[in-house]
Every structure is written in structure tokens, then in C-alpha cells.
Amino acid sequence: MSESFDLVVRNGTVVLPGEVVRADVGVRNGKIAAVAGDIGAVEAARAIDAEGCLVMPGVIDAHVHFNEPNFGHWEGFRTGSAALAAGGCTAYADMPLNGNPPTVDGKALREKERLAAGHSAVDYAFWGGLVPGNLDRLRELADAGVVGFKAFMSNPGGEGEGRFREADPGTLRAGMERIAAFGGLLALHAESDAMTARLAALARSEGRTGARDFALSRPVAAELEAVADALAMAEETGCRLHFVHISSPEAVRLVAAARGRGMDVSLETCPHYLTLTEEDMVRLGPVAKCAPPLRDAARREGLWAGLLAGDIDWIASDHSPCPESMKMAPGLTFFDAWGGIAGAQNTLELMLEEGWIKRGLPLPALSELLSARPARRFGFYPRKGEIAVGFDADLAIVDPNRPRELAKEELLHRHPHSPYIGKRLSCKVVATLCRGIEVYREREGIVAPGAGVRLGPVRAAETF
Template identity: 50%
Template sequence: MKYDFLFKNGQVVLNDLVKQVDVAVKDGRITAIGERLEGEAVEVVNAEGQYVMPGMIDTHVHICEPGRTEWEGFITGTKALAAGGTTSYVDMPLNALPATVDKESLNLKKTAASGKNYVDYALYGGLVPDNLGKLEELSDEGVVAYKCFMSTCGSNIPGDFVNVDDYTLYTGMKKLAEIGHFLSIHAENAQITDRLGQEFEKQGKTTPTDYAASRPVFTEVDSVKRALYLAKETGCKLHFVHISTAEAVEEITRARKEGQDVTVETCPHFLTISLEQFEKLGPVAKCAPPLRDDEEQRKLWQSLKEGKIDMITSDHSPCPPDMKHSESNNIFEVWGGITGCQNNVDLMFDEAVLKRNMPVTDFVRMIAKNPARRFNFKNKGEIAVGKDADIILIDPNQSYVVEKEGLYYRHPHSPYIGRKINCRVTKTFVRGNLVFDVNEGIVGEPIGKLVVNHKKTQAMTS
């Protein structure tokens, strides 16, 4: 047989083991895996000294197009994803304008995305107070999941995303249970965090440490517990996004053991940037939930190592530099979101595998296999015959320092600038197409396709 690509000499990360085998690719799919495969190849990729693994599926990305393309667009955002070893992502229903909460806004998003993605992508629908009657049309149009905020979000701009009240949350869960989709939740107690923030500002408490104190651990845990209870009452499947505390993870783990269908993610910044570092870095590291202190971070790492966290996502939430600036040095006034998707894989491989001895198979399970399973990406997430050839190479012996000049974001700011990472993504392939090479940069034109998740079909469409 003649292959398009033949990966040789690398340490291939399979489901339950790492083994030096050949991986053959033809027509965008993995067609054979084995030792010393026979056959010709258009191109042989020598992966000696590197890991060959499935690309990351980043299920929490904010691309702000249409409406706020000046924050981040599909072209710049997906170049960064590709350079970071991500081969598929799921775009959140905010911060674009209008928010993706009905068929019309979803189609605007699809049109804006067409022909601009360097990696494959899928789309979220939103749950907001005025779209309860439109959830099913979003399902019919192919969204892979739904997202809501229990914390305050949005703005006064027409069409912006809005957080749910308890009635919307309960009723929305009932509807999603009926149509078989799961709901992803930003879990923080809005009444307490909003009032604490207001009181702190009145008192002149406006440092990063004050901001974190206005969103204490219990406000996350409280919202997680309430959401789990409502989901138990309604039969709704849940996914908790960007969980920052081990106590919240324990509540989710307990519910899962009791039979609830629930998964949980955390993000690199909660594992690699402490509250103490936030105080030094300033606004560039502001996010919600906030970064936690060293002890909370240590406990979160323990939850990760124990396998209680299903997946790692970036929560890439970019903005222009002026939104990260306050003339009065008031942290409450600046945008809360971290620009970081370009350093998901290598940063976490360094911290989890190299520094903390996490098995590489566990790492791949969290960045690829589990996201593919939860979001129903049937052809992705594994190095296996028949799967899409979404493949990355990572060199565990090549270190680099994150520099502004090497970032592909529309606005190249990031809390990771200046950080040394002790490994590096060297190549990224999407369905057998090379889209990033560490020496060449981004390769070719955008080839990303939309992954849809109808009840009637699981297809890839242009």
C-alpha cells in the first residue's frame, strides 16, 4: 500500500501504553499501526526522540468572531491553537456578538467561521433566560453542548450573553434532559461574589489578592452543589467548566459515584499560576474563578493525579490590551480572561508528565480521549486505526521560553510570557494535513472543518 504519511521511530501514545511503532496515514485517516510497516509513503516523518500522540481537543475556547473580531478572530485564534498542539476545539457561545443562543446567531457564527480555521471545530449553544424555546433548534443545527453562567456575565450591549436565574437553570435542564444534550456550567455564586466585589471596591481593596478574596472557594462549591441537585431532579447531564478547587471536584466525584452523569475540567492556569504569582503578574492573569493560593493549587494537582478531573481545557478568553489596564490600578475594572491556548499541551506536559511523573497515557486521556468521548467526536481523540489523523509530535528534550514575538494571538499578551517550558510541540497534523511545524510556523491555508452533533447525524461538514 502507498501511504500519504508514515510516522516512524517515535514513542506512540496508544490507549493504554506507549510503544515505538509505525503509524500510517492515508486520505486523512490512520490506516495502520505496527512495527516496521510495509509499504511506500509520500512522506516519512522521523519522530525519533519524540512522542507521537493525538492532538488536543480543547473544549473551552472563546473566539470572538463575529462582532468582536478585534478581540480574537478565527484565523489568529486557530493559528495559536495549531501551534500549541490542538487539532480540534469547541467554541463557546460568548464573547461574540450576537451570542450564539438561537438558530440565527448560530448561522452567523458558522458563516463567520467558514474557511478561516486551521484546525477542526465545533460550536456551543447558550442557555440564557430568553431562549428556553430555542434550545431544540440549536440542537437541530448541530451544536455539541450548551453553556450557561451561574455567575454574573455579559454587558449592556444588545445581543450579549446573560447569566441564568434559578428558574432558567431548572427549566433549561429539564429541556436539555428531554433532547439528550448536556449542560456546561460556570459555577460561582453571583449574589455573593458581586456584593463582595462591590464592598471591596468601596473600601479601596483593589489588588489581585482582594479580587480573589471576593470570589472565595465556597462560592464555587456552593454553585456546584446547587447545580448538581437541580440536575439530579431533572435528569440533566452536566459538565463543569474551569473548576479551580479540589473541594468542588470532590462534590462532583461524589455525585458521579451516586450515578449522576457529570464531568469536570480544569485549566492550565489554575495548576501553574498561583495567587502569589497573580499578585506579581497583575491584570494579565485575572480570570474567573480566580487563581488560588499555593495550598489550593496543591490540592487541585492531587485531584488531577488521582484521575478525578476528566479533561484539561484552555478557557482561552482574549481581549485587547487596553481592557487589561486600569488607570487607578483597580483589578476589578479590568477584563477577566486569560490568553493561553497556544501553550496548553507543552506547558501541561512539562508540569504533569516531566515534573510530576504523570503517565503519558493519563495525560493524553485528559487532553484528547475524554474530550472526544464527552463531546461525541467519534473520529477523534486516539491514535487508532480508522480515526482521523489528528496527530502531534512533542519533543520532551527541547525547551524554550515563551516570547511575545512567537505568539499567534491577535493581541500577543499572556501570563506565560517569560516562562521556560521544558518540552515543545514540533508538528501538528489535522486529518493528515501538516498545519504547524516548529521550524516553518503555520503551514498552508485554513483546512479546519465543522464537527456537528445532530441527533440524526455525526458528520464533518465544510
């Protein structure tokens, strides 16, 4: 090859669609310009030696909560994106609910855009919200480039007049009709509010406020009822649907059956449902609290079976952080503690450990789950999601031989609590490149803190 490159990543084990090869990756103008075994000697402005390392497509995390505006003290774009970059993530979609105001109209979206610009280490996109009272704002948000709309079928919690509220059945149906009319995507937190509210109130009235009591108040039945109701409504309205943080294999089977009937529906699960159980929640306390709650070991393995069978579309962190005091203050019951897992930095390393190393999930299949499928769903493909000529040079360089226990000191998100601290890992992200810009190096940390840009779809999102 006679061309010159801005950067060559040399000697790596490169994860391509369908295969893993020993190759060099040449980068020019932020794009992948060559993937071949013979470009290491070609002139390049700089080089990264990836000898002994995996070179994977950057992770696309479709589900994070960075909480700006006005709740950046929980997590902001600078700290949250730093954690993602240190975990090999090169793009993310930020959820609409925990900022004040939440992202439910164009004005709120513009404020969020202003706060993110120049403060994110990696590329980003935004979800809009579907809540009671904002039906007339959905098209406005769609035209402004949100990747889709998030709605809750159960109470998302929080306080105050401007908080993000669950969508009642009338709002949900009307929202689906409007979103279907312009071809948008609706993402749902699917738990039956009637069931969870009744069971939680009963538990509190009886003084049952521990971890197991919380799990019993949000049973799998609540997830299944909500998923079934939403699927029926989407089938009637023609709305494209996505289910977030599915926690049970039973719900995976419901969604897979609907897709088999021709519905345009996708689902994600999260590393915490694939690596932790209800027993861990009891052992670790509120740092492992989330909704839906962690399930038993049999259901965890059932999720892996669904994933290996191809019934789960992607894996997302659902990074939902808060100050330590909201998790661990003296006197807080498990019900009162903030519910959310802080895990932005660890998705890739956890899935390499639990999927590739322990369960034999092929690296190309793992890459599909972490990168290509969300890229396709959001219309970022063929710009993002794979290592291929013409794609953005979004790369995660991973040392597969770095056994360690995850230490609190490694974590870059604002409040470094996590249920994964102390977990044994075999792999370590050592560098992350976003559009050819090295944004993270293990030794120096974040080296390009404002390199990220806002993403818009490059073409219509694909049907699943």
C-alpha cells in the same frame, strides 16, 4: 506491509491508549491506516521523521472564546486556531458568549458557522448558550449540532442589550428540564452571583481594588455553593451536566461524590489553575486575572491530587483573550481589567512540563485528559481522541528535549499577552497534523490556515 500510504510518520515515540511504543504511523485518506514498527520502508507519498519526538493524539480543547462575530479584534477563528495548532491542538469547541450576537439561536449559530468556514486551521465545534429568554431556541440549537449549552450562574460581565446574561434560577431549572428532554449537555460557570456581587460591591466601596481583593471577592465558597445548587437541580431534572474551569479541590470532590451516586456529570480544570497561584496573580497583575480566580498553592496541589486520582475529566484552556488595553491601560483597577487568560497555544506543553515531567503523570493518562475524554463526551469518539487505526490522523509531534523560556514572539493568538510568558518549558510542539494535513510546522508556522472543518457527533455522547 505491502500497502502504500499518503503519509508515514516515522521513528516516533507514539502515545497509544495504555502504552507508549516506538512505531511508525501510516496515514491514508486522512485516517490512521496503520500503527506498527515496520512500515517506514513502505511506499508513501511523503514522510515525516519524528526521531526523538513524541507522537501524541491532537489535543481537543473543549473551551475557547474566539469572539466572532463582530469581536474578532479580540480574537478570531484564524488567529485563535493558529495558536491552537501551534500548541498541538487539532479540534476545539468555541463558546457562545463574547460574539455579538451571542450564539443563543439558530440565526446566530449560522453566522458563526459562516465566519469559521475556511478560516480555521483545525477542526471545530460550537457551544450554544442558555440565557433568559431563549428556552424555545434550545432544541433548534441542538438540532443544528451544538455540542452542548453554556450557562453562567454569576454575572459574566460585558455591556449592551444583546450581551450574554447569567441564567436566573428559574431559567436554569427550565433549561435543565428542556435539555434533559432531548439528552443534551449543560455546561456551567459555577459561582454564586449573590455572594460574588455582594463581596465585590463591598470591596469597591472600601477602595479595595487590588489582586488579593479580587480573589477575596470570589472565594471558594462561591464556587462550592453554586456547584452544590446545580448538582441538586440536575439530580431533580435528570440533566447531563458539565462544570467548566473548576478551581478548587473541594469542588472536585463534590462532583466526584455526585458521580459516585450515579449522576451523569463531568468537570474540567485549566492549565492556569494547575500551574499558577494567587501569588502569581499579585506578581503578574491583570494578565493573570480570571474567574474563578487563581487559588493558593495548597489548592493547586489539591487539584493535581484530584487529577491523578481520576476525579477530573479533562483539561481545557479557557482561552479568553482581549486587547492589551483592556488588561493594562493606565488607571484600570484589578476589578475593572478584563478577566480572562490567554493560553490557547500552551496547554499541551504546560501539561507535559507540570504533569509528565514534574509529577510523573503517564503519557497515556495525560493524553486521555487532553484528547480522549472530551472526544467521548462530545460524541466525536471513535473518530477523534486516540492514535488508532480508523481514527482521524490528528497528531501532535513534540520534541521533549527543547528547554526554553516561553517568549512572547512565539505566540500566534491575536494579542500576545499571557501569564505564561517567561515560564520555563522542556517540550516544544514541532508539527501538528489535522486529518493527515500538516497544518503547523515549527519552521514555517501555519501552513494550512483554512484546513479545519466543522465537527458533528459521530454517535451519541457517552455517559460519564
